[in-house]
Amino acid sequence: MMLSLSALLVASYTFSVSAYPASQFQVPLQPQDHSQGYEFDPLLHLPGISPYFDAVGFGLEHTAPVGCKVTAASYIIRHASIYGNDDEYQTYIRPFLWKLEQHRQGWSGPLDFMEQWHSPILEDRLEDITPAGAEDAAKVGDHLRKRYPELAPTVKRILADKKARTYDTAQALVKAFPHGQDVEVVRILHDTNGSMDALVPHKSCPAFNKEPGKEEMAKFVHHYAQHVSTRLAPFTPFELSDNDIVGLQGLCGYESAIRGQRSPLCKVFTDAEWMSYEYAWDLRYAHMVGPMNPLSPYLGFPWLQAQSTLFQQIDSESGATNTGTGWPEGQRFFLSFTHREVPPFVATALGIFNSSSLAVEEFPTDHINWVRAWRMSDLIPFLGHVGMEKMTCDDRPGRKGDYIRVIANTAPRPIPWCQDGPGASCSMEKFVEIIANGSSKYGDFHKVCGDSPK
Numbered sequence: 001m002m003l004s005l006s007a008l009l010v011a012s013y014t015f016s017v018s019a020y021p022a023s024q025f026q027v028p029l030q031p032q033d034h035s036q037g038y039e040f041d042p043l044l045h046l047p048g049i050s051p052y053f054d055a056v057g058f059g060l061e062h063t064a065p066v067g068c069k070v071t072a073a074s075y076i077i078r079h080a081s082i083y084g085n086d087d088e089y090q091t092y093i094r095p096f097l098w099k100l101e102q103h104r105q106g107w108s109g110p111l112d113f114m115e116q117w118h119s120p121i122l123e124d125r126l127e128d129i130t131p132a133g134a135e136d137a138a139k140v141g142d143h144l145r146k147r148y149p150e151l152a153p154t155v156k157r158i159l160a161d162k163k164a165r166t167y168d169t170a171q172a173l174v175k176a177f178p179h180g181q182d183v184e185v186v187r188i189l190h191d192t193n194g195s196m197d198a199l200v201p202h203k204s205c206p207a208f209n210k211e212p213g214k215e216e217m218a219k220f221v222h223h224y225a226q227h228v229s230t231r232l233a234p235f236t237p238f239e240l241s242d243n244d245i246v247g248l249q250g251l252c253g254y255e256s257a258i259r260g261q262r263s264p265l266c267k268v269f270t271d272a273e274w275m276s277y278e279y280a281w282d283l284r285y286a287h288m289v290g291p292m293n294p295l296s297p298y299l300g301f302p303w304l305q306a307q308s309t310l311f312q313q314i315d316s317e318s319g320a321t322n323t324g325t326g327w328p329e330g331q332r333f334f335l336s337f338t339h340r341e342v343p344p345f346v347a348t349a350l351g352i353f354n355s356s357s358l359a360v361e362e363f364p365t366d367h368i369n370w371v372r373a374w375r376m377s378d379l380i381p382f383l384g385h386v387g388m389e390k391m392t393c394d395d396r397p398g399r400k401g402d403y404i405r406v407i408a409n410t411a412p413r414p415i416p417w418c419q420d421g422p423g424a425s426c427s428m429e430k431f432v433e434i435i436a437n438g439s440s441k442y443g444d445f446h447k448v449c450g451d452s453p454k
């Protein structure tokens with residue numbers, strides 16, 4: 001199930017004119033409040049586990065600005081929905097399911113469906129992509145094919161890592177390309193020329209682990225979950241622990257992603273409880289893969305550096321790719337499939353999803369920071385991605401040249417310190433310099449990471 005945010009917005013702005021008698025058209029229109037028809041959707045607030053949806057972004061046009069043309073693009077894409085992340089399953093979901101088996105009776109009110117409810121998660125297939133996930137991958141593929149009608153046919157090779165979920169996603173997505181069966185999906189199993197560091201940097205970095213943020217998240221969860229547990233106590237046969245609450249909220253995302261239709265659990269929690277859940281995970285991701293982890297920029301720059309090099313090797317006029325890039329001749333659209341950690345590393349290295357204000361980007365553990373820019377539900381749903389577009393602007397007097405635009409989940413995201421180009425893009429020269437500067441500052445991957453496992 002792909003969420004149609006636009007359908008949701010259209011619905012809230014449409015009202016039936018014909019319902020009014022003609023004379024009423026003389027009456028000046030009432031100013032419409034923008035929040036009119038506002039409907040909260042928890043599936044848009046589940047960092048890491050929601051079905052794919054396009055990010056709203058900042059209102060920048062998705063097509064290239066007038067006079068510009070996208071002449072190359074590269075995307076790093078998270079795999080499609082899986083049955084469950086092992087760690088999340090063991091910590092939050094499984095303990096709840098076990099208790100549920102002991103207490104099949106005694107659910108009522110908003111939770112009465114629990115007496116018949118069964119977990120959609122297949123324990124022996126936790127990390128496989130789901131059928132709904134494969135469908136979503138094909139839809140994202142179709143979107144990319146339409147967005148880049150000239151570039152998509154040049155794709156000859158795409159990259160995945162050794163996990164079945166990235167390979168299967170790549171296969172499902174590329175099926176949407178007319179020449180999909182001719183595209184080779186290459187699995188990166190060993191490091192050649194830093195390919196692992198770019199695609200799955202956290203896996204070639206022994207110093208990286210997933211502990212940072214666990215404690216902060218637990219602290220914040222305790223803050224809100226105990227109130228949720230108290231609110232639901234009249235309807236449950238046992239007391240819900242903090243982790244049970246997180247597990248139930250997570251199941252709203254997983255069940256929706258697995259079954260391809262909205263889980264009944266999504267209705268159980270209040271808007272404020274969802275916003276707390278969202279913040280709890282943003283807090284954890286900030287410490288694990290974001291600005292609060294000093295390793296993050298080290299892990300984000302290898303991909304950026306590799307794309308910067310590659311884009312410089314593509315001739316915007318002829319579309320020719322220099323030999324020596326390791327890519328097939330003529331390919332100008334690049335897709336790499338990875339895991340949830342990597343788009344946040346790249347975002348952190350680029351400073352997107354960061355307000356660049358210390359005062360704003362704080363991560364307290366006792367209350368929600370409502371104004372943070374770090375919102376991972378917009379970056380890492382299943383199939384979440386960061387893309388880079390090289391735009392060639394021939395038709396803009398005084399602004400001819402090549403520019404780079406960063407895309408997150410289809411929406412352009414300006415780089416905070418470089419948006420002087422058309423559509424808040426960044427000139428190629430300056431981009432190359434920014435990435436070169438960042439890569440030299442954060443270039444000592446193997447020193448901070450320790451030796452790669454052999």
Ligand SMILES: *[C@@H]1O[C@H](CO)[C@@H](O)[C@H](O)[C@H]1NC(C)=O
Nearest residue numbers: 192193194195324325326327
């Ligand atoms: C690695 O880089 C070297 C030098 O640029 C190049 O000749 C070689 O083909 C590259 N190897 C792969 C597998 O891309």
Ligand SMILES: *[C@@H]1O[C@H](CO)[C@@H](O)[C@H](O)[C@H]1NC(C)=O
Nearest residue numbers: 291348351354356357358361
């Ligand atoms: C991100 O935000 C933090 C906190 O405000 C700031 O210290 C850091 O410089 C920012 N990083 C980037 C890459 O913008």
Ligand SMILES: *[C@@H]1O[C@H](CO)[C@@H](O)[C@H](O)[C@H]1NC(C)=O
Nearest residue numbers: 430431433434435436437438
């Ligand atoms: C890159 O680093 C150099 C030397 O520190 C500095 O002068 C320059 O302004 C930096 N460029 C960008 C685009 O940040």
